[in-house]
Amino acid sequence: MRYSWTLSKVRMKLALRSPAFIFFSLIFPLGFLFLYAGIFARGNVAVLTYLMGPVLSLTVMGSFWGLSLQLVTFREQGILRRFQLTPVGAGALLGSSIIANYFLVLPTVALEFLICHFVFHMQSFGNLAQVFVLVSVGAAAFSTFGLTVASVTNNTQETQVINNVIWFIFLFFSGATAPLTILPVWLQHAALFLPATYLVAGLQGAMLRTASMQQFLGDAFALIVGMVLAFEISRQLFRWEPDAKVPSRAKAWVLAVMVPFFLLGMWENAYGHRLKEIRQNFQSIDQSSQQAPSSHK
Numbered sequence: 001m002r003y004s005w006t007l008s009k010v011r012m013k014l015a016l017r018s019p020a021f022i023f024f025s026l027i028f029p030l031g032f033l034f035l036y037a038g039i040f041a042r043g044n045v046a047v048l049t050y051l052m053g054p055v056l057s058l059t060v061m062g063s064f065w066g067l068s069l070q071l072v073t074f075r076e077q078g079i080l081r082r083f084q085l086t087p088v089g090a091g092a093l094l095g096s097s098i099i100a101n102y103f104l105v106l107p108t109v110a111l112e113f114l115i116c117h118f119v120f121h122m123q124s125f126g127n128l129a130q131v132f133v134l135v136s137v138g139a140a141a142f143s144t145f146g147l148t149v150a151s152v153t154n155n156t157q158e159t160q161v162i163n164n165v166i167w168f169i170f171l172f173f174s175g176a177t178a179p180l181t182i183l184p185v186w187l188q189h190a191a192l193f194l195p196a197t198y199l200v201a202g203l204q205g206a207m208l209r210t211a212s213m214q215q216f217l218g219d220a221f222a223l224i225v226g227m228v229l230a231f232e233i234s235r236q237l238f239r240w241e242p243d244a245k246v247p248s249r250a251k252a253w254v255l256a257v258m259v260p261f262f263l264l265g266m267w268e269n270a271y272g273h274r275l276k277e278i279r280q281n282f283q284s285i286d287q288s289s290q291q292a293p294s295s296h297k
Helices: 002-015 019-041 045-076 079-084 090-118 128-152 156-172 185-191 195-208 213-236 248-270 274-289
Strands: none
Touching: 002 045, 002 090, 019 045, 019 090, 045 079, 045 090, 045 128, 045 156, 045 195, 045 274, 090 128, 090 213, 128 156, 128 195, 128 213, 128 248, 156 195, 195 213, 195 248, 195 274, 213 248
């Protein structure tokens, strides 16, 4: 643990020097906050509260891109080779990435709430306990998802291609950039197999105080299981040397990360009420947006 904390401080300093990390962890989510608040909410505080779910999700998911690219870059530049000569193991090094990212995400989340309160006059902060847990678990989970990508790719170009594909799916089919309810019905059902969907829906429910304890625990548990599987896969496939290549068959292990979300998606499609509740939240906010913004100030 001592090594992980020492490395975490080093990783935070290195992350703050990375343009990709700064963009996806700070500029990108803050840009969406002002976009959503200024264009979509248009002064309606109730709508802004609803939109904070996607904004917080984008903040949390930004670590997916930044950490995967950073780790591959470190490996290509021979930086990881230097760590191999120290008593630090792969688990401690990967753990330091998750810890560093967590402590870098929290200030951004706090800044977003402050902006909403002082700039856009948002008074309700939802169920802060649920928000904090989902942000914490989500930050750790999507960090490990990014590390898994870095563990199965062999160079920066391959990492960027895979990141783009996964990032596109997370952004546009989870409700993060567009309400899930406006997508075709079959895509709404398919979205229930994505980890990003449960993060977005969970944070929206927490902000609106509409999430039941069962839903909240289900979202958190699925993300935790996915995080544990992703971390172990990343640790097993970790490579110190830039010339080391991962076998093609080993990449199939990445699919194991999706097991908890596959099971949860099957259950939700067969017996759950998640889509119904997502639609109800959207309809209530849509009705609110039809009212004069002045009535919500």
